[in-house]
């Protein structure tokens with residue numbers, strides 16, 4: 001029997017395609033990477049169907065690439081060696097929200113917007129950590145790439161919030177991680193050997209996650225944006241340390257954009273929240289006191305009259321910080337998301353401006369401070385999707401930013417294949433070998449998203 005017919009027998013005719021018009025959209029993503037070939041797209045509706053598709057692929061040695069929303073921008077869902085794209089969007093059930101133990105158990109295709117809307121309607125005092133990405137992206141895809149949301153500066157990155165998962169292994173076994181492997185509750189990851197680490201950060205190379213339990217958090221009734229502005233780049237690290245030392249913020253961005261002129265400063269944007277007006281007022285006065293004391297004195301200016309457009313953007317959940325980026329004609333946008341140690345931010349800032357200038361781009365920065373330990377530093381580039389030369393320039397700028405990230409002692413977040421290779425080259429060789437061994441153990445036929453995390 002041919003592969004198409006076998007897939008049709010598993011998921012039904014409506015949920016499989018090898019039609020070139022339908023495959024076109026799966027052969028590329030919105031970022032700057034090259035399009036690549038796809039042979040089949042399959043939309044399973046149950047874990048049982050995922051299992052059968054994976055078993056078929058394993059037997060026939062056909063590559064499988066799991067797809068959530070497809071918005072990493074670094075082509076992580078575009079197959080490197082053809083085969084099946086497993087589009088998870090039809091597995092979109094919110095299975096359980098446990099109010100008391102504060103978690104949501106969801107299927108892999110549940111989008112950020114769907115979970116947010118569901119919580120707003122049925123559990124208005126709970127929230128999940130919502131990334132600023134387009135609303136159609138999946139909660140699972142985001143957690144698996146160690147993404148970050150609007151409460152990450154307070155509670156940690158979104159992969160830290162995973163309690164457990166149901167996973168179809170590349171050889172077809174269905175396996176559960178965390179407390180759900182021994183209990184009816186999906187409420188905690190340990191105390192057990194932490195098997196979540198076999199699937200988080202692997203870009204779909206170790207299995208297909210079909211369900212995931214995500215921690216929920218109390219949702220405050222009041223939020224407000226505070227901002228201060230400075231041109232003193234050398235003060236950034238000290239300012240981040242002082243601001244986070246207060247331990248009172250919900251979200252924290254650094255932004256700068258060369259145009260329009262009023263944005264050509266470094267803005268620290270701090271979002272504070274409270275369950276009562278008194279709590280909010282207390283936090284605001286603590287921050288205002290801190291701003292007045294900052295080193296550098298008159299180099300730092302508290303912004304009383306933040307532009308209303310900017311204020312609204314940051315008050316939204318998720319905040320629309322990336323809109324600070326300079327979007328050019330043609331709508332292309334990609335960034336090196338560098339997870340940097342806080343003390344390297346000033347150097348990254350200066351060298352990032354140099355890279356933008358070198359490639360003729362307007363510099364626009366959006367960085368999010370992640371807890372009090374690191375910064376997601378976005379080297380942003382926009383390009384014209386209709387202009388191949390412009391896209392090539394963007395790839396070069398990305399490569400330079402990736403190299404800079406590693407030189408600074410940082411980590412490239414959700415890197416494209418070329419960035420993964422740079423990381424592997426710099427990695428302790430025994431660690432790089434361990435990664436290959438784990439992949440081989442779980443996926444002996446190398447069917448899962450091949451080309452990623454390869455030495």
Ligand SMILES: Cc1cc2nc3c(=O)[nH]c(=O)nc-3n(C[C@H](O)[C@H](O)[C@H](O)COP(=O)(O)OP(=O)(O)OC[C@H]3O[C@@H](n4cnc5c(N)ncnc54)[C@H](O)[C@@H]3O)c2cc1C
Nearest residue numbers: 068069070071072131132133138141142147148203204209
């Ligand atoms: C304007 C803009 C702003 C953004 N802002 C943020 C932000 O604030 N925070 C942030 O974290 N990200 C941000 N992003 C990046 C990205 O869009 C998000 O991280 C997004 O949540 C990724 O989820 P996805 O569903 O698109 O994942 P996908 O791109 O579909 O998948 C990501 C990876 O996970 C794998 N995968 C997906 N589903 C499964 C599964 N079920 N089983 C196994 N593997 C799987 C895929 O193979 C791929 O390797 C932004 C992007 C844009 C365009």
